[in-house]
Each structure stands twice: as structure tokens, then as C-alpha cells.
Amino acid sequence: MRRKHLVGVGVVIFLTWNLLMYYMLVSKNPGKIGGVSVKDQLRNLQGDIERQLSHNSELLQQLQKLDEEIRRTTTPRPIRAEDTIIPILLIACDRTTVSRSLDLLIKYNPNKKRFPIIVSQDCGHKPTADVIQRYVGEYGIQHIKHPNTSEIPLPWPQKKFQGYYKLSRHYKWALNQVFHTFNYSAVIIVEDDLDISPDFYEYFSATFPVLHQDPSLWCVSAWNDNGKVGMVSEEADLLYRTDFFPGLGWMMERSMWIEIGPKWPEAFWDDWMRHPDQRKGRACIRPEICRTSTFGKKGVSKGLFYEKHLKFIKLNDKFVPFTKTDLSYLSKEKYDPYFAKLVDNTPEVSVAEAMSGRRSNMKALKILYSTKEEFKSTAKKLGIMDDFKAGVPRVAYKGVVSFMYKGQRIYLTPPPNWTGYDVKWS
Ligand code: UD1
Numbered sequence: 001m002r003r004k005h006l007v008g009v010g011v012v013i014f015l016t017w018n019l020l021m022y023y024m025l026v027s028k029n030p031g032k033i034g035g036v037s038v039k040d041q042l043r044n045l046q047g048d049i050e051r052q053l054s055h056n057s058e059l060l061q062q063l064q065k066l067d068e069e070i071r072r073t074t075t076p077r078p079i080r081a082e083d084t085i086i087p088i089l090l091i092a093c094d095r096t097t098v099s100r101s102l103d104l105l106i107k108y109n110p111n112k113k114r115f116p117i118i119v120s121q122d123c124g125h126k127p128t129a130d131v132i133q134r135y136v137g138e139y140g141i142q143h144i145k146h147p148n149t150s151e152i153p154l155p156w157p158q159k160k161f162q163g164y165y166k167l168s169r170h171y172k173w174a175l176n177q178v179f180h181t182f183n184y185s186a187v188i189i190v191e192d193d194l195d196i197s198p199d200f201y202e203y204f205s206a207t208f209p210v211l212h213q214d215p216s217l218w219c220v221s222a223w224n225d226n227g228k229v230g231m232v233s234e235e236a237d238l239l240y241r242t243d244f245f246p247g248l249g250w251m252m253e254r255s256m257w258i259e260i261g262p263k264w265p266e267a268f269w270d271d272w273m274r275h276p277d278q279r280k281g282r283a284c285i286r287p288e289i290c291r292t293s294t295f296g297k298k299g300v301s302k303g304l305f306y307e308k309h310l311k312f313i314k315l316n317d318k319f320v321p322f323t324k325t326d327l328s329y330l331s332k333e334k335y336d337p338y339f340a341k342l343v344d345n346t347p348e349v350s351v352a353e354a355m356s357g358r359r360s361n362m363k364a365l366k367i368l369y370s371t372k373e374e375f376k377s378t379a380k381k382l383g384i385m386d387d388f389k390a391g392v393p394r395v396a397y398k399g400v401v402s403f404m405y406k407g408q409r410i411y412l413t414p415p416p417n418w419t420g421y422d423v424k425w426s
């Protein structure tokens with residue numbers, strides 16, 4: 001008890017002494033604790049915090065620098081155009097002969113990592129699906145199926161175009177898969193009734209960097225609309241620019257799909273592409289001799305065109321080592337002056353004269369056309385395609401159509417004062 005009491009008294013004395021000292025200090029220096037005013041203390045505290053903050057932000061900057069350094073040294077350099085992976089998108093439906101296209105696509109494929117094959121199948125046709133599945137197992141191709149194969153309700157005058165509507169819907173879905181689901185940077189589109197040439201991949205491989213670098217190009221096509229036997233030269237390495245979108249085995253970049261995909265049409269997608277609203281003055285690269293040909297007699301467009309024209313197309317059979325040649329001449333700034341000069345320096349003759357063979361000693365001849373009728377009549381006489389899409393004749397570049405007639409190069413050319421295509425020409 002005594003001890004407890006003593007401790008209690010001690011504590012009371014200690015506390016009282018402390019209270020007394022505190023009271024004396026505060027009453028002597030009002031507003032100050034420990035000789036420093038509250039204001040000053042606050043100011044000091046603020047200073048401390050500010051210093052701490054700036055120190056922290058310095059640390060943060062250092063951290064960000066380190067992070068950037070790590071990213072710079074560990075991520076690979078941007079891929080060279082030559083190394084871009086370009087999938088082949090094969091559009092299929094209900095033709096089991098898709099195997100014919102696939103066999104050639106596989107046979108000539110130089111590198112299936114660089115050119116993976118994707119078959120997109122519409123129509124839900126089981127026998128065709130079975131054929132495609134075989135290739136999935138044997139060659140590791142990819143088989144994707146369009147989930148929407150429903151009928152498209154159309155009023156009767158349009159009903160006969162159901163096929164065009166369905167295939168356009170399929171294209172949209174398949175291209176969205178390529179670019180938005182699989183995230184590829186480019187694509188080569190083929191259809192299930194196309195054969196390809198031995199240098200098909202070589203051609204697209206070499207032209208990809210040209211397409212990539214030149215914003216005035218929007219596609220590379222394997223197709224020459226006037227590529228019939230007897231209407232092309234032997235120059236398998238000869239390439240052109242064309243204002244006419246040829247399709248039928250063609251390549252585009254992702255940026256193009258981002259641009260046109262959202263407004264993709266319900267039907268007649270290829271003619272829609274040819275409209276100035278989509279083409280916007282851009283050109284495609286096309287070959288003198290086709291790198292594809294079609295064996296699809298009975299297509300959506302009912303085969304008339306096949307018997308009259310498509311079956312005569314010459315498919316290139318030589319291998320041109322395009323990747324080892326300089327294709328920079330195809331860029332707009334080099335090609336336009338070169339092509340203009342080439343045509344300018346060619347002697348001008350009448351159709352009759354060209355057909356007579358009197359000037360057959362000349363390497364090339366030029367025939368002028370000023371009206372739609374003139375173009376059509378000359379085209380008919382010389383056997384080339386005489387139609388226009390959005391005012392552009394097939395194959396034309398700056399209005400000039402180049403083809404062979406009886407072993408002689410002909411440039412069917414608009415007059416020197418030509419200002420551009422007339423969309424009313426059809
Ligand atoms: C023609 C063109 C073709 C173009 C089409 C659209 C030629 C030689 N062919 O088709 O390049 O894409 O017009 O204007 O000029 N398909 C479907 N779903 C269907 C029906 C067809 O996906 O419901 C696919 C086919 O598998 C094929 C493509 O669409 O890959 C074209 O069909 P096809 O029957 O060959 O029609 P063409 O008249 O050749």
C-alpha cells in the first residue's frame with residue numbers, strides 16, 4: 001500500500017511539474033511551441049512536403065526513363081515490309097472444287113508462316129466443309145465459317161441478285177476476321193474458282209513494299225482484264241499501274257479495310273470499289289500476264305462471261321523472280337512521267353492502219369479515242385473489253401489502255417487535252 005501511494009504521489013508531482021513548465025513557456029511566448037511559432041512550424045512543414053513531392057517526382061521521372069530504356073532495348077525493331085505476314089483469304093461457298101484452288105495455293109506457297117492460308121466458308125455446305133477440313137488436318141490451313149447463312153429478304157426485282165448480296169456479306173465478315181479478329185496487316189484475297197501461277201506469291205511478296213510506301217496505290221491485283229491468249233506479250237516481268245480495280249486475286253493493307261470496311265456495300269462490292277467515292281483516284285498494280293485464272297464456269301454471274309471471255313485468259317507459267325528485281329519504277333512519281341513519255345513517243349495511227357499491218361515494223365502504235373463511242377468501236381474491232389465502270393475502261397491508266405494486237409503493242413489513248421474520266425461513260 002505504501003509503495004503504491006508513493007508511486008501515485010510521484011506521478012502527480014511529475015504531471016504538475018510538466019503542466020507548470022508548459023504554462024510558463026506558452027504564457028511567455030504566446031503562439032509559439034518550443035520557441036517556434038505555429039505559423040513558422042506550418043511553413044516548415046509545407047516546405048518539407050514540397051521537397052518530398054519534388055523528390056518523388058524526380059524518382060518517378062527516373063523510373064519512366066528506365067521503363068522506356070527497357071522497352072527500347074527489348075522490343076524488336078519495326079518489321080520490314082518484306083517480312084510482313086500476309087494471309088491468303090480464300091472465299092469459299094458450296095463448290096467442292098475448292099480443293100483445286102487449295103492444291104495450287106499450297107503447292108506454290110514458299111513459306112506458310114509468312115503466307116498462312118485461311119479458308120472462309122459461307123453457305124454451310126457440308127461436302128465442301130469436309131473437303132476443306134482435310135486440308136486443316138494435312139496442311140494446317142485455317143477453316144473459318146461464316147455464321148450467318150440466312151436468306152437476305154429482297155423485293156422481287158432484286159431477288160435474282162441474292163447471290164451478290166450473300167457474297168458481299170460474306171466478304172465483309174471474312175475481312176473483319178482477318179483484320180479485327182486475327183489482326184493481320186495485309187491480306188491477299190482469292191476465290192474458290194481461281195488457279196494461281198507459280199510466281200503468284202513472289203509477285204505479291206515483291207509488290208507489297210511498293211503498295212505499302214505509295215499512298216496513291218490501294219491494291220495489287222493478279223489480274224489483267226485484257227489478258228487473253230494472243231493479247232498479251234511474252235514479257236512476264238512487265239507490270240503496270242491501273243485506275244481500274246481488277247479484283248480476282250488481290251492484295252490490300254489493313255489501313256484500306258479500316259477505311260472501306262465500315263461502309264462496305266450490301267451487294268456488288270467490286271463495282272462499288274470502282275466508284276470514285278471509294279477509289280479516290282488511287283491505282284492498283286497489275287501484271288501484263290495474269291497470275292490467276294478462273295475455272296468457275298457457273299458462278300453467281302451465271303457463266304456467260306466465262307464462255308465469252310474468262311476461259312481465254314492466259315495464266316502465266318514462268319517464274320519471275322520479282323523480289324530480286326527493282327520495282328520502284330511503279331511508284332507514282334517515277335511511273336507517271338515514264339508512262340507519259342512512253343505513250344507520247346509512240347507513233348499515232350488510225351484503227352484501220354493498225355489493223356492493216358502496214359506499220360507492223362513498229363514496236364508499238366498509238367490509237368486515239370475522244371468519245372465513248374469511239375472507244376467502244378475501236379475496242380470491239382481490236383477485241384479488247386469495251387465496258388466502263390464509273391467511267392474507267394478496264395485496264396486503263398490515265399485513260400490509256402495497253403494491249404497486244406497481232407504481236408504489236410497498242411496504246412488506246414485519250415487526246416492530249418484529256419482531263420480525267422467521265423463517270424457518265426458506261
Ligand atoms: C463475280 C466475280 C467475283 C466477285 C463477284 C462479286 C469474276 C470472274 N468473278 O463472281 O470476283 O467477287 O462477281 O461481284 O468476275 N460466294 C459466297 N457466298 C455465296 C455465293 C458465292 O461466299 O452465297 C463466294 C464464292 O465462293 C466465290 C465468290 O463468292 O469465292 C464469287 O462467287 P462466284 O460464284 O464465283 O461468282 P462470280 O460470278 O465468279
Ligand code: MN
Pocket residue numbers: 191193294296299300
Ligand atoms: Mn467466280
